[in-house]
Amino acid sequence: MRDKTYSLIIPLYNEEEVALECVKRATTVMEKIDGDYEIIFVNDGSVDKTVPIMEKVLAANNKLKMINFSRNFGHQIAITAGMDHAIGDAVIVMDADLQDPPELIPQMIEKYLAGYEVVYAVRAKRKGESIFKRISAKVFYRFLRYMCNIDIPVDTGDFRLISKEVCKVMTSLTERNRYVRGLVSWVGFKQIGIEYEREERFAGVTKYPFKKMLKLSIDGITSFSTKPLTLSKNLGFFIALIGFIYAIIVVIQKFALNMPNTGWASITVVLLILGGVQLITLGIVGDYIARIFDESKNRPLYIVSKKYNMDEHND
Ligand code: UDP
Numbered sequence: 001m002r003d004k005t006y007s008l009i010i011p012l013y014n015e016e017e018v019a020l021e022c023v024k025r026a027t028t029v030m031e032k033i034d035g036d037y038e039i040i041f042v043n044d045g046s047v048d049k050t051v052p053i054m055e056k057v058l059a060a061n062n063k064l065k066m067i068n069f070s071r072n073f074g075h076q077i078a079i080t081a082g083m084d085h086a087i088g089d090a091v092i093v094m095d096a097d098l099q100d101p102p103e104l105i106p107q108m109i110e111k112y113l114a115g116y117e118v119v120y121a122v123r124a125k126r127k128g129e130s131i132f133k134r135i136s137a138k139v140f141y142r143f144l145r146y147m148c149n150i151d152i153p154v155d156t157g158d159f160r161l162i163s164k165e166v167c168k169v170m171t172s173l174t175e176r177n178r179y180v181r182g183l184v185s186w187v188g189f190k191q192i193g194i195e196y197e198r199e200e201r202f203a204g205v206t207k208y209p210f211k212k213m214l215k216l217s218i219d220g221i222t223s224f225s226t227k228p229l230t231l232s233k234n235l236g237f238f239i240a241l242i243g244f245i246y247a248i249i250v251v252i253q254k255f256a257l258n259m260p261n262t263g264w265a266s267i268t269v270v271l272l273i274l275g276g277v278q279l280i281t282l283g284i285v286g287d288y289i290a291r292i293f294d295e296s297k298n299r300p301l302y303i304v305s306k307k308y309n310m311d312e313h314n315d
């Protein structure tokens with residue numbers, strides 16, 4: 001029989017429109033579950049009314065806890081901070097905007113009690129998201145799968161349950177540009193997916209603008225694969241090969257066919273393409289070096305400015 005205390009982690013970044021509803025639905029679900037629980041909100045440097053709204057709620061129920069970051073550190077880091085402070089035998093991560101329905105949690109817990117260490121939620125359908133987001137997400141997850149040497153399930157976000165053991169491993173990983181869902185796959189253990197329909201955001205707008213989405217995607221690829229480096233090397237070989245073939249053609253034209261050597265246009269084209277390819281491959285190499293630089297500084301992942309309702313067990 002597995003132990004039954006649960007930690008629910010919910011990151012909040014400028015979620016004043018959804019915070020109360022989120023608390024309501026999450027506590028309703030957790031109250032009904034057999035076992036004790038805590039809900040850890042991680043306020044990722046919100047600048048709207050999220051904090052005063054949450055402070056009121058936290059004062060009324062000490063099973064609700066919160067960590068304030070000193071500034072915005074990003075969604076993935078917020079989740080990690082939640083894991084660092086969770087004391088449950090199983091830890092569940094959920095978005096605040098109720099796109100991940102908390103009502104799915106009992107099903108996840110069922111699987112956990114049946115012996116699974118990781119239960120991830122697979123988005124069978126996505127409602128209320130732009131065509132661009134849906135298509136880019138579909139393409140990205142499949143591209144990531146092609147690029148990486150580990151098996152990251154497609155169409156899966158961070159909505160998942162992990163056991164205490166997996167959580168311990170996760171918190172021992174110190175890498176900075178984190179792609180949490182990838183790391184959970186990398187960890188291994190007995191994993192299973194359950195399908196659900198991704199709802200519309202309850203209120204407010206997405207806190208993942210294009211720039212953040214792009215960074216997350218690049219983090220996903222670069223933290224699990226060096227294939228981009230191999231690909232850029234192969235591209236170099238390929239283009240050099242074309243250059244050699246073209247050189248032979250030019251020699252034949254000049255000496256065997258006696259054709260005059262003309263064509264400043266072709267020179268310009270080749271020059272531009274080569275210049276572009278060089279910059280791109282250099283950029284890819286640079287990206288990896290930037291990551292080494294980030295890691296070598298060894299700064300803490302996040303800075304906590306305040307904790308609410310947390311006791312010594314949470315540290
Ligand atoms: N979030 C965060 N820090 C950020 C961006 C987002 O903690 O810098 C939280 C946000 O409050 C929400 C979750 O991450 O609980 C997912 O964000 P969102 O719903 O905006 O992303 P989307 O569902 O549009 O991909």
Ligand code: MG
Pocket residue numbers: 095097099201206
């Ligand atoms: Mg959302």
